[in-house]
Amino acid sequence: MYLASAEQTASVRIYADGYRLSDECLLSAMRHYLDQWYRDYRSQLSNNRPETSIRLSDPPSAEWLAVVRRRINDSILPQDFAGENDGRWLSEDAARAAVAFFEATSDVLPAEPYIYSSRRGDLVAEFKADRGTLTSIVSPTFVLLFAVIDGVPVEKRLPLTDNTMSLRSEVANLSDLLRTVRHGALAATA
Amino acid sequence: MLAGAQDQPSFAGLDFRHFEETRDPEVSLDRLGQSGIDKAVVRYLRPRADKAGTTFRPPKAFNGWAVVRARLLSNPPHGPAVPVIASPIPGQGLDENIYHAHVATPDHFGHYSMALHLRHLFTSPGSSVYRIDSDPPTQP
Numbered sequence: 372m373y374l375a376s377a378e379q380t381a382s383v384r385i386y387a388d389g390y391r392l393s394d395e396c397l398l399s400a401m402r403h404y405l406d407q408w409y410r411d412y413r414s415q416l417s418n419n420r421p422e423t424s425i426r427l428s429d430p431p432s433a434e435w436l437a438v439v440r441r442r443i444n445d446s447i448l449p450q451d452f453a454g455e456n457d458g459r460w461l462s463e464d465a466a467r468a469a470v471a472f473f474e475a476t477s478d479v480l481p482a483e484p485y486i487y488s489s490r491r492g493d494l495v496a497e498f499k500a501d502r503g504t505l506t507s508i509v510s511p512t513f514v515l516l517f518a519v520i521d522g523v524p525v526e527k528r529l530p531l532t533d534n535t536m537s538l539r540s541e542v543a544n545l546s547d548l549l550r551t552v553r554h555g556a557l558a559a560t561a
Numbered sequence: 562m563l564a565g566a567q568d569q570p571s572f573a574g575l576d577f578r579h580f581e582e583t584r585d586p587e588v589s590l591d592r593l594g595q596s597g598i599d600k601a602v603v604r605y606l607r608p609r610a611d612k613a614g615t616t617f618r619p620p621k622a623f624n625g626w627a628v629v630r631a632r633l634l635s636n637p638p639h640g641p642a643v644p645v646i647a648s649p650i651p652g653q654g655l656d657e658n659i660y661h662a663h664v665a666t667p668d669h670f671g672h673y674s675m676a677l678h679l680r681h682l683f684t685s686p687g688s689s690v691y692r693i694d695s696d697p698p699t700q701p
Contacts, residue, residue, distance in 0.1 A: 443566075486569065490581045515674070523639055524639050
C-alpha cells in the first residue's frame with residue numbers, strides 16, 4: 372500500500388505490490404476488450420455469415436415435387452431387367468441424384484418439368500418460362516443447366532455436392548432471368 | 562417416355578436425344594438440298610432413314626428431319642461453329658448415302674454440351690421440322 376501525503380490524497384490509489392497500470396494502459400485494455408466483444412457479437416449475426424455456411428435442413432418444396440419424385444422413382448431400371456434400356460428407364464444413381472436435385476431446388480425452378488432419360492440413363496428435365504427454356508441434365512456426379520434466354524444460350528455445369536446452397540443459387544439466378552420481364556420491352560400506355 | 566412418367570403432360574419442344582451421339586464425336590447429318598429441301602433428295606434419303614430406324618432395339622419409326630441452313634452451323638450467333646463436312650457413305654443399295662455429312666464435336670465440348678448446342682441451333686429462327694407426312698416444312 373502506498374500512503375500519500377495530505378496534499379496528495381486527492382489521488383490516492385491502491386496498487387498491488389510492484390505493479391502499476393497507467394491510465395493509457397487501462398484505456399487501451401478497455402478498448403481491446405470492447406473491440407473483441409464487438410467482433411464476437413457481430414460474427415454471431417446470421418446476415419454476416421457467408422451464404423454457403425447457412426444450411427437449410429428442409430428447403431421449401433414446389434407443389435409438383437411429390438409427383439415428379441414419384442415419376443422418377445417409378446422409372447428406376449429394375450435390377451432384373453435383361454433387355455436394352457430403350458429410354459424408359461433411369462439408372463438408379465441418376466434417379467437418386469435427380470430426386471436430391473429436385474428436393475434442393477424445386478422451389479426455385481421455373482415450373483413443373485417434363486422429364487425423360489438421356490441415352491446414357493441420366494435424367495433430362497425440360498422447363499418452359501416466359502423468356503425461354505431451361506434444360507437440366509442430372510447425372511450422379513453433376514448437373515448441367517442449359518438455359519436459352521431471349522434466344523441466347525447459357526450453360527452451367529455444377530458438381531453435385533453436399534453444398535446445396537450454391538446449387539440453389541445458380542438455379543435461382545437462371546430461373547430469375549427466365550422469368551424477369553425486361554423493362555425496355557414494356558409498352559407505354561396512353 | 563419414362564416408364565413411371567406416362568401421366569405427365571406432353572413436351573412441345575424437340576427431344577434432346579435426337580441430337581445425342583454417344584458413340585462418336587462426329588454427329589451424322591443428311592444434306593437435303595443445295596439451297597432448300599430437294600424432293601428428289603428426300604425420296605433418296607427416306608428409305609435409308611427408315612432402314613436405319615430398324616437397327617435400333619426396339620425399332621424406331623422415322624418421322625422426319627429437323628432442318629437448318631448449313632451456314633447457321635458454320636457461323637452461329639452464339640457458341641462454337643460446327644461446320645458441315647460432306648462425308649458420303651459408299652455402299653450398295655440402301656447402304657449407300659451420297660448425301661451424308663457430319664459435324665465434329667469441338668474439343669472442349671462434352672457430348673451433352675454438343676447435343677444441347679445442336680438442338681439450340683436446330684430450333685433457332687429460320688429452322689424447321691420436315692415431317693415425312695407433312696409438306697411444306699413446319700416450324701418447330
